[in-house]
Amino acid sequence: MRRLLLLAPLLLFTVGCGAVQSSQSEATDAAREVARKAGERLYGQRPRTAEEVGRSASEIDGVEVLRVMGTSTHDGDGVDVVVRTSGSASKGWLDPDEVVVRRCFSVRVSPKSEWGEEPRDMDCPGGSGLTFAPAPEPPRLPYEELRAKLPRVPEGGRVAEAEVRSRLAGLDLDRAIHVEVKADGGRVGVLLSVQGNGFDPQDCLLGHVGPGTTEVWVPPRIQRMPGESGCTVANALEPKPAGH
DSSP: OHHHHHHHHHHHHHHHHHHHHHHHHHHHHHHHHHHHHHHHHHOOSSOOBHHHHHHHHHTSTTOEEEEEESSBTTSTTOEEEEEEEEEEEEOOTTOOSEEEEEEEEEEEESTTOOTTOOOEEEOOOSSOOOOOOOOOOOOOOOHHHHHHHSOOBOTTOOOOHHHHHHHHHTTOOOTTSEEEEEEETTEEEEEEEOOOOSSSOOOEEEEEEEBTEEEEEOOOGGGGSTTOOSSSHHHHHSOOOTTO
């Protein structure tokens, strides 16, 4: 009996150490999951500079950017971002407190990256997190100007694609504005768009010129989300219903 009483504290100590180690491991896994989800947010085929990737990573909740390596996503092995995240886990039923850890991981952003790719464990580099200048504001899309410039063709008339292109050239658009013009079935569709960030709705204007009708509009938000086809010249020619 006395031996059991002497062993009891040792057993509790051993169990307690095991619980702490297990909690540390769970908390580290939670921190790794934050880094993995950050990699999913950064995933994409669009070419981006290292600064753009670093800025995007720094805007993700729970992520601190410590180092950015590489030039751009499409150069060499792409861009590696060293991030610091935190995770927590319960210490167990004997202790209501939580174990909180801060860990560092390397997240690769490249066309060769895989969706949900596991981040690599890293030793945290010294120094504080990096800060990035705000991204430049995208140019304003000229709604009123486009509406005024597009030709009005009477019923029974013929729409000339060359005239539509000439009118667009007269707008003196910012070079960051992407322009598409397409003729189909006696109509001409126009798309003006700026590059999106892959997460938020894209900014775009659509124009439609046909006999007896000239329209300019902004597609609904849901159509401008990544993966949707609202910001396409095809949508200018054959507009989708507002709910799609």
